[in-house]
Amino acid sequence: MGEFRFLLNGKVVTVKAPPCYTLLEVLRYVLRMTGTKEGCARGDCGECTVLLDGEPVHACLTVMTQVEGRSVTTIEGIDPQHPLVRAFVEAGAVQCGHCTPGLIISSYALLSRNPSPTEEEVREAIRGNLCRCTGYSKIVRAVLSAAGV
Amino acid sequence: MEVPLHDVDVLVPKNLTEALRILSERRDIRVLAGGTDLLVQLRSGAVSKSDLIDISRLQELRYIRHSDGYIAIGALTTYSDIAGSDIVRRYAPLLAEAAETVGSVQIMNKGTIGGNVINASPAADSLPPLYVLDAKLKLVSVDGTRAVGISDFYRGYKKLEIRPNELLAEVRLRAMGAGEVGHFFKHGLRQGDAISVVNGAVVLDLDGDKVVNAAIALGAVAPTVVRAPEAERVLKGKRLSEDVMWEASREVLKSISPIDDVRGSAAYRRELSVNYLYMTLWRLAREVGAL
Structure with a gap:
């Protein structure tokens, strides 16, 4: 059992977990923060996407020794009134909702470094996030609309 | 059944020297870098469970x-x-x-x-x-x-x-020189995030539209990545014409030995190899004004 200290959505947290526990397991089973979803658990679907020091990564492929001392942002750390979240709701970019947290995180990372992306840049940024409901059109529209493009 | 990893110990060296010392003392340990492949393989049982040395922070x-x-x-x-x-x-x-x-x-x-x-x-x-x-x-x-x-x-x-x-x-x-051009190519089953069915790279050293030197490598078509010396030989000393590029592309079949697997058949991979090499050569020829 190891003890890991990191910044989670701006607050310092300390958790006890086996060192090979993934960040996804710690979020969902230790901290009971279930906003981050588990899809494939092998890096294909992007559902568990979180920001590690500001960059999107798979929480399912990140073990706790890789998190120690770093900053993690999950969907719980995004303001529900954030323009991106509102745009997803308004554009109807949410259907079953399972992919939504990961897509918001990937889009959030994109807009943080590129506030006015092209449609192609949006599609590139979310290419690792699978959605089996929407066909992506409304998701892309939501991100562009949040960017004011 | 997923292999549980709760009992896997992860050692975190502070610097390279410490990492090398651990590696010299523990022969039963695997090196963890990004983890994007290793963690999947450990969980699926594709590789046997072992303790890890996490070097990702070095x-x-x-x-x-x-x-x-x-x-x-x-x-x-x-x-x-x-x-x-x-x-x-x-x-x-x-x-x-x-x-x-x-x-x-x-x-x-x-x-x-x-x-x-x-x-x-x-x-x-x-x-x-x-x-x-x-x-x-x-x-x-x-x-x-x-x-x-x-x-x-x-x-x-x-x-x-x-x-x-x-x-x-x-x-x-x-480092590529001033006269050199090249491209990577890849055929995956999904554009955004896929393992290659066939991939490859081409570097041409050109004097105008004449090929002084050529280097071609292909992946996912043999037990290791392979160079394609026969195809390279066809190109050397020639001008980049459609005929020469087709001849070189067909020669690539002599260097590869693909298998059937979940991502594609051997026959499909042979056809992809020829066609992708041709498309890549054609693209390079267009970019340097040879076509």
């Missing part, structure tokens, strides 16, 4: 440098680092192309070039560029340092020229 192995006609890339440099590097984009643009298409943004942010080399998938996207740019791998251990050429490093399917106490520290490749 910043001293994360760099891209250019000097004396070479590019040196630290083993822990991520695909995102490589794709965004001005040095790589200028002196090895085909490696930047490979890094951009290796997987999703999430994979690019964690996966490392050293991990890709050591994981040794015949479909690894960084490998064809390393083969055509004559990469040398720097292996370090408590006993010292040695360099191994990329084609000598892979002795067969996942059979590597590396000792248990050695760590891959750096990948060093030839």
